[in-house]
Amino acid sequence: MSMRGIRLTKGFLLELKRRLRFIEDARRLLEMKRDGLIKELTTRLDEVIRFREEISARAEKLRTRLASFHSAYGTDELKTYPAYLDERLSVELISKSIMGVIIPELKSIQVPDLRNKYPPHVISLAKEVSSFTEILVELSILEFVIERLSEELRKTNIQVNALKNVIIPSYKSLIKRLEDMLSEEMLEEFVRIKMVKDILMRRRA
């Protein structure tokens, strides 16, 4: 930290110390936020890992099913079967704050009712695709939350590191320099006063 704008006064030193205490409090708070975010992230990552294992198994099963349907009925049939469905999947989200991070949370998911809409050769495949889409929506929300939390963690980490490794040490070194300079000044003053006192004593004598 440069010495520009710094006054060599005890008052200024006290102000600097007050600021340092404030910054250290902020660092502690940010560290708590970071730890909280890590905890949230870890929980959700475990969840996403479990989810992904389940999803990849189901995706593979669905891929085989789609491949089988494609092989038996051809491209045109596969391409046109969504035409039977007259509704679309709708998702309602609400916002939630975790450590100040706004994340979406699934409030409800409206899966179209497939009954009475598909011919017999399509219905079981349509059901599989529909239930897979449902968990895919849940996974994508979870992944989005993880992305938001990770981004916030990255920012918080940068802030904590900046405080811990740059700002606080520079404040500490500035305070030390100021203290050194002030004690040197005090010593000079003390010596000066002592010398003046000696001169005055000698004159009186």
Next chain:
Amino acid sequence: MRAYLISRCHGLATHLLSARAIQDIAYSRSLSEFRDVLTPTDYGARLMRVERINQVEKALSRVFIERMNYLLEISSGGDKDFLEAYLRRIELQNIMRILRKIVIKVEKAEILDELMPIRIPEAVSLSDLANSRSIDEALSKLEGTIYEGSAKLRGEKLIIIEAALRKAYYEEVLRKLRKIPLTDGKRIEELISLEIDLSNAAASTLPPAHGYNVEVAEKLMLESPRGLKLKRFIEASRSPSIEELLNKLPEYSDFIRGLLEGIELDVMLLRSLWRRVYAQRIQTYNNFFYVIRYILACEIEYRDLRAIAFSIHHQIPLEDRFKLLISAGVTEA
């Protein structure tokens, strides 16, 4: 002329691949190997410069359609009338695909490009139909055609419209069946009845297995002239459980079980039809029924080859690949 048509079918049947040959082709590891194996067959010329899977699919369907068009070309009189009505199933497929593509908003050029070019007098202009902007507009174009019944279904679900189209198709085929000699007509009627029965059996599984309304399942069913009575299927569809459904339709319990186990409906349906046709091979050797047998064999070959091509493309394991082959589940095709 009928004798010529039947004898030409015997000649043309020698071009068909045997069930064993199709199973050997199923072992192909790549599309190029699949193409190479088919080089000396009728498919060779069409597959020569084909690389992509959709081109392979198109090439296979073109060979099938060419075969059907040739049959129409060499037939005449009542036989031609009946064959045109029978092969209207390809037109029906085209119409159903156009309707679905209108819903999912496919470009007209793409719709027309993907149609099966069967040469029968069009009941409705497919090009005009593909121009429609909505299902209702398309349905209005079906007025005055053999599919008129479905034209009245504006605002209905697509599944119901398609069922009405199928019904119109079968009615037309059965009407034209009168032009075929009695014994042959009876056999063809039995075959069509089996086809309708199997579709009805599949529709009857919808309420107990998938929670459909019985009324919807009922609308998907058709009366077959020589099959089970429609009310038996309707009654079966009211079953609260699959076990009860199977008990009510013991004639088709294997078919229903297979369907519920995940075997593709068309695979099972064509297998059943081929079994029926194959069982009558001796009696029908010199009859018009042989023409129908040839058409069915062509369709099975086309579908099997298409299934093999897609299985290779999707890297479906061999044991699952065979489950998709119609000819693998029945006696020598």
